[in-house]
Structure formats: C-alpha cells, structure tokens
Amino acid sequence: MSQFTQGLEKVLQGDYLDIILRGIKMTLELAALSWLLAMVIALSLVVIRLTNHKVAVAAVAGYVSYHRNIPTLVQLMLWYFGISSLFPYELQMWLVDQNAEFIFAAIALGLCQAAYFSEDIRSGMRAISSGQTEAARALGFGYLRSMRYIILPQGIRNALPSLINHTILLFKNTSLAMAIGVVELTYATREVENYTFLTFQSYLVCTLVYLFFSLLLMFCGAIFAKKLNKVYAR
C-alpha cells in the first residue's frame, strides 16, 4: 500500500503533475470549443429544418444521419488525415503552424456533436404546441424573432436532459483526439505512464479527473433543470 501511495505522490508532483495539468487544460479547451461550435451549428440546423423547405429538410437529415452513423474516431481521422490533404499546400502548412491536430479535432467533434444536439433540440421543440407559434405570429413576431424569443427557449428547456447527456458524451469524446495526436488528458496520462511506469496510479488519476468532470456536468444539469422548471412552472 505504501508503494502505491508513493507512486501516487510521484505522479502528482513536479513535471508529471505539469503534464497532467496541461492535459486537463487541453481537454477542457477542446471540449469548450467544440461544444460552442456544435451548439451554433445545431441551432442553425434546427432553424433550417423548420423552414420545411424540401431541399433544406433533406440536407439537414443527411447531415444528421451522416454524423450519427459514422464512428467519431473515423470522422476525426477523415478530417485530420483525409480532408486536410485536399486543402491547398499553403493552407496545410499554415494549419500545421497553428496546431492542426487541435483545430481538426475541434471541428470534427463539433460537427459530429452538432448532429446529436440538433436532434435533441428538434425533439424538444416537437413537444411545443403549434399554438405557441401561432400566438407569437399573431402578436407580430416575425419568423426569426418568434423562433428566437418563443420557440427556441422552450424547446431547449424540453431538450435539456438529453443535451446534458450529449454534452457529457462530447466531453468524453475529447479523449478520442489522442488518436490524432492532440495532447489532451488521455495522451498526457500515457506520457506520464511511459516515463514513470506507474500505470495504475497514472490511470487512476486520469480516471478520477474524467469522473469528476462528468459527475459535475450531471450535477449541474440536474440543478439547472430544476431551476428552469421552477421558473417556467405554471
């Protein structure tokens, strides 16, 4: 047991702690950036789909089905190895200077999660009665403004539980970025393990960090949902 705690102390100090902390920072940055990207795209997809134009609906359905039926890892690899190779040479070089792994990981994860988010929000909005739209339009709101002020806020409230679940999924999926060489928490943990050979201890630290953030997200989600339900309760 003392051997175990000694190992844990070794992993949790000096350079090794630095590596892990930088990994955590990278994981959080990646998660935050791709979450933002996903949310923006998801909201646009939802609005596009609601126009009920045949082509628009088909395009959004195609987008969603593409991103939901292909493994996230494959999407990451397709972006990082595949699509990047189609870019002009100068752009590729520029991206390499700008930490290309991180950018492509954020794009791939964001686009992928956007499909899930848009489905969550859409099914949340389906639960809203059409009277809401009609009332908003009757009160003089245009299409976009009735979306923005009336429909979307309610839709997001209905969709909250599954949005939280998919946010947790997004957070966990950032670990896939290690496969294309982003130095996030999992990658950092592997590094520490390679230097120290303290496999058990370094994995334990990593697992606890992931668990902490996931449980934090679940907890915040539960509190947020409770609050929203109280505010809007009638």
Add this chain to the structure above:
Amino acid sequence: MLLNVIDILSQYWELFLIGQYPHGPLGGLVNTLILASLALIIAFPLSVLLAVARTSPYGIFRHPVTVWVYVMRGIPLIMIIFWTYFLVPSLIGRNISGFTTMLCTLVLYQSAYLCEIVRGGLQSLPAGQTEASRALGLGYFRTMVFILLPQALYNSIPSLISQFISIIKETSLGYIINAQEMTFAANQVNNQLLVKPFEVYFILAVTYYLLCFGLTQLAQWFERRIDTKRQGDALIAT
C-alpha cells in the same frame, strides 16, 4: 477521385472485408461485426442482471450497481480500454490479444448502458403489472422473470438495436490497441498507399455509414411495429 476510390476498392477489398485472413489474423469488416455481436451477446444477459439489481428493493444490490453505472458512464471508453489492457493480463497472468481486450472493454462498458435501457423498460411498465402478479401469488422472482422482464425486453428492442449500432461504432477504437478490425485495416491500406488518405478514409466512412444506416432503419421498423402492437393491446384492454 471516384476512380481512385474504385481503384483502391478493387485492389484492397479483401483487406477491408476480412483483413489478412487466409495468411494472417481475421480482420476487417467481418471482425468488426463478430466483435460487436459477441460484445452484445455477452453484455446483454449481464445487463439484465444489473438492471434487476438496480431496480431491486435491497440496497445491498442496488447501490454497487448504481455506482458501477455512474462510473462507466463518467469515463471515456479509451480509458476503459487502457484499464482492461493493463488490468486483465495482470489478473489472469498472461497476455491477451487486442481482440479480447476490446471484447472485454465493450462488455464492461455496454453492460452499464444496456442496464440503463433495460431499467428504463422495467420502470415504464405500469405498476399494475407487478401488483396484479403479486396478487395472483407470484413471488418477486417469478414476477420479474415471467411478467416484467418479457414485456420490458420486448419494448426495449429498438433501443437494443441502436445500442448495437453504438457498439459497432465503438469497435473502431480497437485501432488504438491494434485490434484487428475495419479501422485498423483502413489504416493498413493507408500506410501502404500513403498518397491517398482521403479516398481510404472515405471508403471507411461510407462502409460504416451503410452498415449503421441499415441497422437504424431496422430499429425504426421495430419501433413502429411495437407501437402498433401496443395500440392494439390498449384497444383490447378498453
């Protein structure tokens, strides 16, 4: 570009489909499917037990399973792969292949998710089912096995199929620990060609897409069928 894709396919379709099979280990799409099916077949009975424990009135069964489910849902699959890769050989005292590691990981991980699905199925049954069966003199165990589980499992077939799709997608992570499956095969092809990464990963993506899209359609078909059957039951009941 399309010509390139056809070219790669006609040259490497065997590697994509079955890996190096006659001359080496089985791999490719076939192994992806075997891996995913085995994982589902082993994880499913386990998850039913877990679900029964998770809905059990006895805390001694309920609490450990709840913790297990939360832990499994809270950490990324890659971490569980690394844990299995490290722990299982040291527990059983000999090395295991990438395939076995991936299988163990998927069983552990999916048992938690499937458990939640079965639990959802159990809890969505009306309480009258339990009450009626207990009133007819069936004990807790027999109520579970003969009354509740058959209904809950039937209703959760669509979710089970979508979970199977998740498992298929998750097998792609086997690439990281060199398990022989389709993503691994695609990387082999890519390493041999070197100059056509987009085409290779495009083929990979399309293959996964066709497989999973087909299964999604199947899940939706089942869902409609179960809905009609439920409505029929409701009509008879009224």
